[in-house]
Amino acid sequence: MRDFSQSNDWLSVNTATVRKSRGQDLPLTDIIEACVRRDIQVISPWRDQVAAVGLNTVSRLVKKYNLKLSGYCRGGMFPAATVAGIQAADADNRQAVDEACELNANCLVLVVGGLPGALAGQAVHKNIAHARDQVLEGIEKLLFYAKSCHMPLAIEPLHPMYAADRACINTLEQALDVCDQLDPGQSGALGVAVDVYHVWWDPKLQQQIERAGQSRLLAFHVCDWLTPTRDLLNDRGMMGDGVIDIPKIRSWVEAQGFQGFSEVEIFSTENWWQKDHSEVLDTCIARHRSVV
Amino acid sequence: MRDFSQSNDWLSVNTATVRKSRGQDLPLTDIIEACVRRDIQVISPWRDQVAAVGLNTVSRLVKKYNLKLSGYCRGGMFPAATVAGIQAADADNRQAVDEACELNANCLVLVVGGLPGALAGQAVHKNIAHARDQVLEGIEKLLFYAKSCHMPLAIEPLHPMYAADRACINTLEQALDVCDQLDPGQSGALGVAVDVYHVWWDPKLQQQIERAGQSRLLAFHVCDWLTPTRDLLNDRGMMGDGVIDIPKIRSWVEAQGFQGFSEVEIFSTENWWQKDHSEVLDTCIARHRSVV
Numbered sequence: 256m257r258d259f260s261q262s263n264d265w266l267s268v269n270t271a272t273v274r275k276s277r278g279q280d281l282p283l284t285d286i287i288e289a290c291v292r293r294d295i296q297v298i299s300p301w302r303d304q305v306a307a308v309g310l311n312t313v314s315r316l317v318k319k320y321n322l323k324l325s326g327y328c329r330g331g332m333f334p335a336a337t338v339a340g341i342q343a344a345d346a347d348n349r350q351a352v353d354e355a356c357e358l359n360a361n362c363l364v365l366v367v368g369g370l371p372g373a374l375a376g377q378a379v380h381k382n383i384a385h386a387r388d389q390v391l392e393g394i395e396k397l398l399f400y401a402k403s404c405h406m407p408l409a410i411e412p413l414h415p416m417y418a419a420d421r422a423c424i425n426t427l428e429q430a431l432d433v434c435d436q437l438d439p440g441q442s443g444a445l446g447v448a449v450d451v452y453h454v455w456w457d458p459k460l461q462q463q464i465e466r467a468g469q470s471r472l473l474a475f476h477v478c479d480w481l482t483p484t485r486d487l488l489n490d491r492g493m494m495g496d497g498v499i500d501i502p503k504i505r506s507w508v509e510a511q512g513f514q515g516f517s518e519v520e521i522f523s524t525e526n527w528w529q530k531d532h533s534e535v536l537d538t539c540i541a542r543h544r545s546v547v
Numbered sequence: 548m549r550d551f552s553q554s555n556d557w558l559s560v561n562t563a564t565v566r567k568s569r570g571q572d573l574p575l576t577d578i579i580e581a582c583v584r585r586d587i588q589v590i591s592p593w594r595d596q597v598a599a600v601g602l603n604t605v606s607r608l609v610k611k612y613n614l615k616l617s618g619y620c621r622g623g624m625f626p627a628a629t630v631a632g633i634q635a636a637d638a639d640n641r642q643a644v645d646e647a648c649e650l651n652a653n654c655l656v657l658v659v660g661g662l663p664g665a666l667a668g669q670a671v672h673k674n675i676a677h678a679r680d681q682v683l684e685g686i687e688k689l690l691f692y693a694k695s696c697h698m699p700l701a702i703e704p705l706h707p708m709y710a711a712d713r714a715c716i717n718t719l720e721q722a723l724d725v726c727d728q729l730d731p732g733q734s735g736a737l738g739v740a741v742d743v744y745h746v747w748w749d750p751k752l753q754q755q756i757e758r759a760g761q762s763r764l765l766a767f768h769v770c771d772w773l774t775p776t777r778d779l780l781n782d783r784g785m786m787g788d789g790v791i792d793i794p795k796i797r798s799w800v801e802a803q804g805f806q807g808f809s810e811v812e813i814f815s816t817e818n819w820w821q822k823d824h825s826e827v828l829d830t831c832i833a834r835h836r837s838v839v
Contacts, residue, residue, distance in 0.1 A: 370790055376774055376775060381791065381792040414707060415706060415748040416706065416708045416776070418747075419748075419772055419774050419789075419790045420774050423748075425750070426750070429750045455675075455710075456707040456710035456711075456717055457717075482662075482668055482711050483712070487779060498662055498670045498673050498711045
């Protein structure tokens, strides 16, 4: 297993981790400058953060500082209740691919969506199998486009507690079933993002990481599961503060030949987003070196 | 599929559902009287509620009203950090079997436990595989005793969001693997409790219900998954208020020959526990007849 203790070489910061500083929105341009000052050379930005300062601005900074993107967050949200909704999602996803290409991201991360309407609090129907069919169809269409742009798509299985409103792909096994169906040749164009927060509990995790193999392990995300967890979405822990055996999971991923970045992605309304981003980034670096 | 619309014959009320009335603790004796007044003939009580009024008192009421118990909540919590802790859990679980026998319950429900210390906020270790080994050993020991008392044990796979602190058996597949290992002959002494709240998201749910078959389907619990869910533990919804297609899951269970009760189990600090228990029980009856 790689030694992370001496450098930031394999550290990536998902920019949602410092989306807020002292409770206030922090522009992506400031986040990038703060990362560069700390010799963090890899980031994974969110589309809304990019849009807020402009794609061209971000692209210029990425080139200026020779930054890498471990991923781009995010495409997906495929299921919809109407044909127009499906078409809008498809168009938006193609645009996400274009942006990922402009920023030279390693992959576009897919949070595939759940029951239409559920994220707004009122699901249009309860047929999760149908939503899953729409996800499969949506990825199939997007994959055709993404391949033409040479942008790999990384399906991120989300924790089952998000099955209704955010992603109805909820285990690595299920994500790999989709990969097998849509890219049986393991071309590298379609794979998975393994986020320890979403999959740590899975009794089949090691087995499915082995099944994925190097060609399908496109991204590795870290944070920690707190006990208690006070909010389903925004109470993620800093690595080392929770119960996830992160080094063990990393060892499984690296045993398959994964040599990519370890991307820190923490949503934390009450804790980390209340601190100054300098402290958060410094802590990310320290924990990356000591407990990942 | 059975027609629930005309009677309470297949309705069971898990007494945690009316643990509080208008925010105040409601004694199990009052709960039982309120159920009997509404022609609810089946309950599933919790041990702490039984202990609060006395096992003999509850036993007398059960016999007086000819009540049935769809289950008894709960045994489990097997993992521990010390030999003494393991032994204490084993002794407590044997006592739970004895109480279930005294009340003539259909089964003892097992919430198997997670990482030692996690429920109190500080896990002693992060080795969930070890916790799972301890669960297997604990069930094996308890099964020997429970068989001698003719009390079936129902492993309840809990939603993965409880993997750290409440139960490290998190899918029906995983629970059935334990059943296969400890009771390969499918004697009926060991099976599962299928709670829609915990398993509704699982893409392998139908397949695993079919795998379970009648001999291992010992209990069926209902409530609903709300969007948004505001608390990991105590924000369960009333059937019909969330996104779970309950009739579909019931159809899968009944297709295997399950003819047991449909047990309503709702934990709801901010909503249902704030209402008068009369309204809650009346709503359980109405929803049991209309949307389960």
